[in-house]
Amino acid sequence: MAPAVAAFQLSASQKETLAALCDTFIPSLNDAETTEVVRSHLSMAAGENKDLSTVEAETVAFCRLSASQMGVPEAVEATLRSHVPPDAAAELGLLLSAMSSRVGMLAIGGVPQTFASLDRPGREAVLDGLAKSMFAAKRKIFMTLRSLIVLKAFSGGGGMANWSLLGYAGPEPPERVAATRQAAGRTEHIFQMLNSSITADTSLDFDAVVIGSGCGGAVAAAELACAGHRVLVLEKGKYFSLSEMSGVEGEALDQLYERGGLVSTEDTGLAVLAGGTFGGGSAINWACCLRTPDYVRQEWATEHGLKRFATDEFGDALDAICKRINVTSTGISHNRNNELFIDGCQKAGYEVEDAPQNMADVSPGAPGAGFICAGDRYEIKQSMTVTFLRDAAAARVPAQFADRCKVSEVTHSKGVATGVRATIIGSDGQPHQLTIRARVVVVACGSINSPALLLRSRLPNKNGLIGKNLRLHPVSIVTAKVPAGAPDVVSWEGAPMTAVSNECARGPFGDNYGCKLECPSIHAGLGATGVAGLSKPGKHFKQEVLNLRRLTSIIVLVRDKDSGEVRLDKNGEPRLYYNLSEHDQASMLDGLEKAIRIAAASGVEAVGTTQTALGALRTLPPMSMVEARAAAVDGLVADVRRVGFPLYSVTLISAHQMGTCKMGSSAQTSVVNADGQNWEVSGLFVSDASVFPTSSGSNPMLTTLGIAHMVAQQIKRQLQPSSRL
Template sequence: MEVTSSSPDTTRPGRGADWLSASELRLLEIICDTFFPSLTPPPGASPATVMYYQSKASDLHLALLIAETLGQENEESQADFHRLLALLQSPATGLLLAGKFGAFNELTQEQREKYLLAMAHSSLAQLRQGYQVLKRLSGFLFFATPDPHGHNPSWEALDYQAAEPPPSVPRPLKPYEITQDSILECDAVVIGSGAGGGVVAGELALAGKNVIVLEKGGYHSEADFTLQEAQSMSDLYLKSGSLTTKDVGVAILAGSTLGGGTIVNWDTSFRTPPAILSEWEETSGLKDVFTGPTLQQSFSAIEQRISINTANSAHNRQNQLLFDGAKTLGYHADSLRRNAVGCEQRCGTCGFGCRYGCKQSTLKTYLQDAYEQGARIIVHCSAERILLEQNKAVGVKAIVKDPETGKHHQVTIHARTVIVAAGTLHSPAILLRSGLTNQHIGQHLHLHPTTTIAGHYPDKVYPWQGVMQSAYSDEFGHLHGSYGYKLEVPPTHPGLLGMGTAWHGARDYRKTMAKIAHLATFIILTRDKGEGKITLDRHGEPVIEYVTSVFDRQHLLHGMRQAARIHFAAGATEVVSIQSKRSQLSRQQIDADSKRAWNTFDRQLERNGLGVNRLIVYSAHQMGTCRMGNDPTQSVTDAHSQVHGIQGLFVCDGSVFPAASGVNPMLSIMGLAHQAAQYIKITL
C-alpha cells in the first residue's frame, strides 16, 4: 500500500450557497418547486390542509438550504452537481427525458414532473444518483425545516406536534477549552467518545490514568436537545445526516457529538450472538478473544453500568403491530433489551438526544465517570494524524475549531498510549493519514444494509411517538447459515418519511404524505456478507465505497416480502415499498384473489429493482474497517485491539469487528472496548 501522510483540511469552511452561480441557484429553486409546487387543496379542506397543499418549496427557501448542505461537500462532489445542473439546462436532455426540446426551467410543471421521473427510472446510474440527491434533500427539508417561529407549514395537517424548547437545566460537564495553539501531556489520548471511546476513557480514568478525550462534534446535553428534526440532524450527525456512500446508494446515519452514536441510537442492546462470536474466532484466528469468558464478563459489566433492561421496552403502537403481526403468522417475536430507564412513552425522539436523561449513553455514564476523575474532554476537535516514533504511538496532532469565532487552533498531545475510536468511517482515515501501510486498513466495510416496508392502517399509529424500538423478529436471521435479517421498527418523523417516501408526482406525493400518521414502518436489517471500503479523498477525508451485494439484496427482497405479510396480519389496509417505481399491495386485492395478489406483488418488488438508487437503502451500523486478527497480513489489529506493529496504538470501535455483527452493534462495541481497556491499563 502506498504511504500517505496527508491531513484533512479541517480549516475549509462550508461555502454556503456561493459555490453555485445565480442561474444555477435559480434552476435549483425551480427543481425544488417542481417537487413541491403550490397545489389546489381538496374541496372542503381545513385551514391546516389548505396551508399544507398551498405551501411550496420556495416558501421555505429549500434551494438555498440544499446549496448550503452541498456546500459542505468536497470539490469533486460539487463538480458532479455542477455537471448535473448543466445537464438539466441542456435542451437536448429535455427532449430525451420529457419529450420536449428545452431546458428544464423552460418546461411546464407537467413536463418537469415527467422529466424528474425519467431521471429516477433511468438506466444511467448518474441520472438516478442526481435524482436521489435532489429528491432526498428536498423531501427531508420540506417536512423537517421549521419557520422562524419553530413550526413547519405541514405539521398541523400531518398531526405532528413540535417539541417545546429545551429545559433550563445544568450541563453535567464542562469541556476543556482551547483558546490558542497548545501542547498537552497525558497517559492516554482517546480519539472519539462514542460506544468504544467513551468506555475506554471511563475505564482508564477510573484506574487513575491521565486521560484526554478528543471529540469531532460538539457538546450537547439535555439543555441543548431541541428535538427538532432538522436542527438535531445538523447538531448531532455526521454531515448533518446527509452522509451517503460515494454513489449515493446507501444513506448513512452516524453520530457526531460528544457521546457519539450512543446519543442518537435507538437504545437497542443485543449481546453479540454466540454463533457470530464463534465465526469471528474462526475468521480472525484469535482463540478465546471472542468466545472466552473475558468478553462475557465485559458484557455483564457494561450491562450493569448502562442499565440494560426490558422493563423499559413497553411497545408503542408501531412496535406492537410488528409484535402482533409476527405472532399471528407464527413467527418469532420478542421484546428487545434497551439501555434506558424511566422512558414512560413520553417522546419518541431519542434519535435527537434524550431530553429526560433516560438514555444511558456514554455521555451520562462512562464519559461522566472519566470527567469526574479529572479527564479533559475537548470538543470540536478533529484528529489529523497520530504521532509515531520508531513504530510506537507517542501522541496526536489535532485541530480545534471555535464554533463561535470560526478560529482554528493546533493542538499537539503527547501521550504514552493512543486509542483511536473515531468510528468505522473515520478510524481508518486517521490511520491512513498517519502513514500506516497495512493493506487491510479501510477494507472489509460492512453496513448492515437496511430498507423498509410501510403499512397504512385504518387508525392513527403516530410512528414518531413513544418508545422507538422495543420489538423485533429473528424469524429469518439464519436464511443462509449465520446470514439473514432481523425485522425491527424505526422511529419515523416527517423529514425522514419525506426523504424515504417514493415520489410519483407532486400531488400524489403530497397526498401520500398527508396520511403518515396512519403509517407503520418495519425495517429489514440484513447481516451483510458483501464488503465495501474506505478510501481518502485529496483532502484526507474518508470516501465510502460500498454496493449492496447480490447475495444481500436477495435477503432484502425476502425481508420486504415477509414484512408486507406481517403488516397485513397486523391489520394494514395497504403496504408500499420505498422503491423509485411504485410497488404496493392493498387488502382489497388480497381479498379478491389472495394467491394472485401476492404473486403479483412479489414479482413487482423484484421487477422494480433493488439496484443502486432504485431502492433507498439505509445504514445506521458501520463495521469492520480495522478488523482484528492473528495474522498481520490479513488484519489490522491484534487480540488486544492494538494495531499490528505499532506499540501503544489501539483501535476500539466497530471497525475492529472481523465481520458484520448481525445485531445492533452498540453492546458489541462496548464489550470489546471494555475488554481491550483492561489490557491497556496494564500497559500504561
C-alpha cells in the same frame, strides 16, 4: 471540527433551476387538485374528533404552499455549503447549470428548453423520465434531488407550519423538557472543554489520548481515568449542552450527525447515518440493546482465531456494560408501530420478542422516548454522556475533554505511538495546532473515521487492510398504511425498536448471514422523504404525505456477508464504497418477503417497498377476503423479487458501520490483534466497531461497548500507574 469547505455560491440561473426543481417536487396545487386533496383528507378526518372547517382551511393552505414559499431552495443551498464535500457540491452545481441550458436539458431530459421554462406537467415528465431512466446516472440525479428537497421541506424551517396537519406534534418546548427532567431526578452534567484554555498553538502531555467520544472512546476514557491515568478525549464534533438542543429533526441532523446526515456511498448512493457530535453514535441512536449473537461469537473465535469471544471474558464484559447503562428486558412498553409488528409476526407464525432497552423509563408514553434520535434532551437514554463519559469526568484523576478538535494524524516513531497532531478551535474561535504527547493512543472515531485517521497517519499498512472490510448492515424498508378508522400509528411517538424478529436470521443459505426485522422511529422529515419514494411529485405526494400518521414501517436489517471499503479523497477525508452483493441481496429479499407478510397479517390496507419500479403502496383486498388478499400478497412478493435492487432505483440505508480496522489473530489478515493493538505500531489501540471481524448481525452498540471494555483492560495492564499520582 468540520473540514474547511470552499465557499459555495449558486449563480442566479442555478438558483432559478433549483427553485423550479423544488416547486416541482412540492408545488402549489391548482384549484382542481386542491379540491381533490381536500376531499380525500376530509373523508379521512370525518370520523375523528376534529373541527372539519379548521382541517379544511389547513389543508387548503398546505395545498397552496410551494417549496419556495417554505424556504426550501435556500435550505438546500445552505446544506450544500455546510455539509456536502466541495467536489459533490460542485457536481450538483454543474447539474443545475446543465438544466439551466437548452443543450443541457436536451441531454438530461430530452427537451430543448431550460427546466425552469417548462410548465409544471413538463417538469414532472422530465423528473419521471429521470426516475425511470435506463441510465443509472440519471436515476441518481432524481433520487439525490428528491431526498434532499423533501427532507429539507419537512424536517424543520418553513415546513414546521405543516406539522400539525400531518399529526406531528414536534418536540416539546425546553422549559417543559427541563421540568420533566427535574421531576425524574435527572441532573445534567456540564462537560468542561479544554478549548476554553487554548489561545495559541499548544503542546500537552497525557498518559493516554482517546480520539472519539462515542461508545468505544467513552468506555476507554472511563476505564483509564478511573484507574488513575491522565486521559484526554478529543472529539471533532461539537459538544452541545441540553439547552442547546431543540429536538427539531432538521436541526439535529445538522448538529449531531456526520456531515449533516448526508453521508452516502460514492458508488451506490446507500445513505449512511452516523453520529458526529460529543457522545458519538450514542447521542443519536435508538435504545435497542441486543447482545452479540452466540453464533457470531463462535464464528469470531473459530474462524478468526479470537478465542476470548467464546469465553466468559467477553460475556463478563457485556454484563458489566449492561449494568452500567441500565439495560432492562422487563416492563418494556410498545408504541403502535411495534404493536402492529408484534401482532403481525404472531399472526404470521413468525418468531418475535421484546428488545432490551437502555432507557431510564420504559413505561407507556415515557416523555422524550420518541425523540432520542434528535438529541436526548430528557436524558431518558443511558448514553455515553450520561454514563461512561460522566464516569471519566468524575474519576479520581478526571479526564479532560476537547470538542471541535480534528486529529490529522497519529504520531509514531520506530514502531511506537508517540501522540497525535490536531487542529482545535480555541477560546478565540480560531483554529490552533494542538500537539499531544502520550504513552498510549486510543483511536475510537468509528468505522468511517478511524481507518481514515490511520491512513492519514502513514502506518506501514503492509497488508493493505486498513479501510477494507466495511460492513454496513444495509437496511430496506417495508411501509404500510392502516385502514381509515384504525388507531393512528404515529411512529415518532414512544420508544422505537422495542421488538425484534429473528425469523430470517439464519438467512436463505443457512449460514447465519440473514437479517433481523425491527421497527424504526420515523419523524416528519425522513417520513416525508419515504412517502416521496412511494408517490409521484406534485399532487400525489401532497395527498399521500397527509397519511403520514397512518403509516407503519418495518426495517429489514441484513447481516452483510460481503464488504466495501473506506478510502481517502484528495483532501484526506473518508469516502465510502460499497456494493450490495448477490448473497446479501438474497438475504434482503427474504426479509422483505417476510416483512410484507407481517404487515399484511397485521391488517393494513396497503403495503409496499422503496423499489421505484413498484411505485405506490399496493392496496390489498380486505381481511375478510382471505384468498384474494393472500393472492395479492403473493403477487407483491413476486414483484419485489422480480424487480430486485437496480442501482439508484431503491432506497437503502445504513445506521451501523463496522469492520474497517479488523481485529484478528494474524498480522497478515487483520489490522489489530486480539487486544485491539495495531500490529505495526505498539501503543496504538483501536477501540470501536471498526475492529469487528465481520458484521455483528445485531445492533452493534453492546458489542462495541463490550470490546472496548476488554481492550481497556489490556491498556491498563500496559500502562503503569502515572508517576504524577
